[in-house]
Amino acid sequence: MPGAQPAAGAPVTLADHLIRRIGGEGPLRLSTFMGEALGHPTLGYYTTRDPLGAAGDFTTAPEISQMFGELLGLWCAQAWLTLGSPTPVHLVELGPGRGTLMADALRAMARTPGLTASLRVHMVETSPSLRARQRTTLAALPATAQPPHPITWADSLEAVPEGPLLLLANEFFDALPIRQMQKTARGWAERCVTWDTAEKRFAWALDATGGAELLVPPDLRGAPEGAVVELCPAALTVAGEIGRRLAAHPGAALVVDYGYDAPSLGDTLQAVRGHAYAAVLDDPGQADLTAHVDFRTLAATAVAAGAAAHGIVDQGALLRRLGIAQRAATLKRNATAVQAHAVDLALDRLTSPDQMGRLFKALALTSPGAPPPAGFEPSEGRSP
Ligand code: SAH
Numbered sequence: 001m002p003g004a005q006p007a008a009g010a011p012v013t014l015a016d017h018l019i020r021r022i023g024g025e026g027p028l029r030l031s032t033f034m035g036e037a038l039g040h041p042t043l044g045y046y047t048t049r050d051p052l053g054a055a056g057d058f059t060t061a062p063e064i065s066q067m068f069g070e071l072l073g074l075w076c077a078q079a080w081l082t083l084g085s086p087t088p089v090h091l092v093e094l095g096p097g098r099g100t101l102m103a104d105a106l107r108a109m110a111r112t113p114g115l116t117a118s119l120r121v122h123m124v125e126t127s128p129s130l131r132a133r134q135r136t137t138l139a140a141l142p143a144t145a146q147p148p149h150p151i152t153w154a155d156s157l158e159a160v161p162e163g164p165l166l167l168l169a170n171e172f173f174d175a176l177p178i179r180q181m182q183k184t185a186r187g188w189a190e191r192c193v194t195w196d197t198a199e200k201r202f203a204w205a206l207d208a209t210g211g212a213e214l215l216v217p218p219d220l221r222g223a224p225e226g227a228v229v230e231l232c233p234a235a236l237t238v239a240g241e242i243g244r245r246l247a248a249h250p251g252a253a254l255v256v257d258y259g260y261d262a263p264s265l266g267d268t269l270q271a272v273r274g275h276a277y278a279a280v281l282d283d284p285g286q287a288d289l290t291a292h293v294d295f296r297t298l299a300a301t302a303v304a305a306g307a308a309a310h311g312i313v314d315q316g317a318l319l320r321r322l323g324i325a326q327r328a329a330t331l332k333r334n335a336t337a338v339q340a341h342a343v344d345l346a347l348d349r350l351t352s353p354d355q356m357g358r359l360f361k362a363l364a365l366t367s368p369g370a371p372p373p374a375g376f377e378p379s380e381g382r383s384p
């Protein structure tokens with residue numbers, strides 16, 4: 001934590017930068033604080049490090065097992081065939097981390113004749129350090145899985161060329177900045193972040209001047225005092241862009257993340273550092289900040305932009321329907337006892353309801369009129 005008011009000159013830490021902004025502008029919206037903490041161009045959390053894996057702050061499904069990316073790759077291959085094998089097709093990943101999911105997906109997709117050669121791969125990634133890591137991961141792919149067309153990087157989905165689309169996003173939407181509205185005795189107010197000069201730490205402040213009530217969904221406005229409602233405008237911008245593209249061109253998108261499947265009350269902002277929860281406002285730029293994803297609103301926004309929505313399905317159910325048990329059995333056939341045990345552990349972690357199987361959910365978006373993608377057939381309903 002910063003000690004005192006920073007001296008003039010370039011800020012040395014993100015905390016110093018935020019203290020200065022608060023000094024000049026007053027309390028910052030949570031979305032501003034979170035956006036800066038994660039994405040500041042030189043001092044942000046993602047900008048400055050590779051946060052993934054055992055030595056980092058958190059682990060994600062593709063880092064747990066190759067099975068996750070392989071099955072998502074097969075999902076894309078199936079969607080491509082169903083859509084009539086459009087060529088070329090843009091394969092886009094939002095927030096690709098270390099590039100592990102894309103590498104595993106490309107290896108799996110190489111088994112579908114004609115697909116690899118049709119791909120135009122685009123990695124939507126803002127972090128320079130993770131871009132470098134993704135390049136290294138993808139360069140190590142076997143020649144048969146390397147798309148002949150060079151892979152490109154973009155800062156946003158808007159910067160990816162238009163056309164037929166296959167899109168994957170795992171643990172991307174939870175990293176987008178949220179706003180929080182809180183019900184007070186005098187009505188709804190926005191939760192903002194200020195600098196407590198006496199305590200020398202960031203602290204919450206409520207702003208009742210901004211018309212917060214209008215931003216709260218009407219059916220939640222009568223919530224009791226203390227209730228918190230979260231909004232993620234950046235997520236809705238991306239969902240709208242995906243929906244618009246799927247309405248204009250054949251395509252399918254798969255979003256996997258932790259979240260809830262009905263608009264609800266509650267503060268889900270969390271900070272994670274060194275695989276443990278941390279205080280959300282302390283040490284901005286040094287901890288991962290995330291919030292649960294509001295899948296219903298995401299789906300409704302993409303549908304309003306012209307796409308069809310399928311799901312929401314629990315991650316465990318989706319992976320089982322895509323054949324994770326069979327894939328695990330195949331991997332174990334050629335494995336040592338130690339490796340086989342690791343496959344069993346990964347299978348359990350990815351699919352069990354008490355691990356990632358239920359908290360993580362999947363939403364599929366397709367062009368209107370396309371049949372439900374693999375794992376989203378309506379007869380299969382929601383998993384128990
Ligand atoms: N999908 C990966 C990484 C998840 S971490 C996995 O499952 O392992 C979140 C990823 O999103 C990181 O790569 C981060 O740099 C990226 N990211 C965060 N905000 C972003 C934004 N606004 N635009 C593009 N990428 C972003």
